[in-house]
Amino acid sequence: MKLSGGVEWALHCCVVLTAAAEPVPAARLAELHGVSGTYLAKQLQSLSRAGLVHSVQGKAGGYVLTRSPEEITVLEVVEAVEGPQSTFVCTEIRQRGPMATPPSACTAPCAIARTMFEADKAWRAALRQVSVADLGRMVGTDYEGDVLGQVGKWLSRPS
């Protein structure tokens, strides 16, 4: 099980969008992070479909966060890119084979599925507790100088 690499990119983009006062094009975000612009665009489209960012077209267009960074959780970003489905999918193999459990007794998920779903729930809960604004504050305390502010200025400056 490996998380898609786009998740990391999307999270970084959300954090830097916090520092931007104007729409930022996908190509510019890609240049900032040194990653493929066309593929990053794909991730941003996912964020747009999920309603986390708003896309404005035209010459001075780009992406803007739709809500306050305080109101965007990391979980929302992850689910926007990875999809909301659980990490564990139950095949119901208990209903197969010679000792199959009759479907009438399978109204609730089996013990294994319940355990895996609980773990999945804990994972999502941990991601829900952190907001994009929290991430920005962490970055602020991690390094000397106003890194996020610098990035915001770089985004505004024409290349």
Added chain:
Amino acid sequence: MKLSGGVEWALHCCVVLTAAAEPVPAARLAELHGVSGTYLAKQLQSLSRAGLVHSVQGKAGGYVLTRSPEEITVLEVVEAVEGPQSTFVCTEIRQRGPMATPPSACTAPCAIARTMFEADKAWRAALRQVSVADLGRMVGTDYEGDVLGQVGKWLSRPS
């Protein structure tokens, strides 16, 4: 992100091995669950490499749990099949691009990686809290009749 389907199979196998008093061949486990025997063998090999089950060769050979079911956590089974590496891999994109953070300031993981690692930790903690024996007990209370005992008898009976 999707968990490998083999995880479900491996967990079911561990639970039913709880009810077996003698070595059970991979083919028999596959027949019981109605899945591909050759592919299930692959998962069992992973469990064997991880030291969770012991393989005995020969005519009456098969797989046996190495420890008491109480001492085998679900996490161990999952990690045996999926690998122990974290679900999130940090590409360190903060060190790339025109605003790259100097490597000297990157001794600790970035805020995003820390958050993802914490969530991963919570997920693993939830899986660690449940043992294979717990799963067996859950199965026992889920259905009427000694299902696990029936399975144990079926495993012993020659097909």
Added chain:
DNA sequence: GCCTGGATACTCGGATACCCCATGTCCGAGTTCGCTTGG
């Protein structure tokens, strides 16, 4: 009846194809900005 030896049948283990999804890329539709032109 008991022991020994060998053939047998069954087991695991690793090496080998196949297929789907994540990765990576491209071009077209749509919109905004800026310039030109006329009043």
Added chain:
DNA sequence: CCAAGCGAACTCGGACATGGGGTATCCGAGTATCCAGGC
């Protein structure tokens, strides 16, 4: 000088190739069992 119109450039959005890992399979190495034969 101002307004309108037009062109151009820039943006996003979805459709299109490609590669790696999970999925599925096979055959060879090894060993416990079983049976036959001899003592």
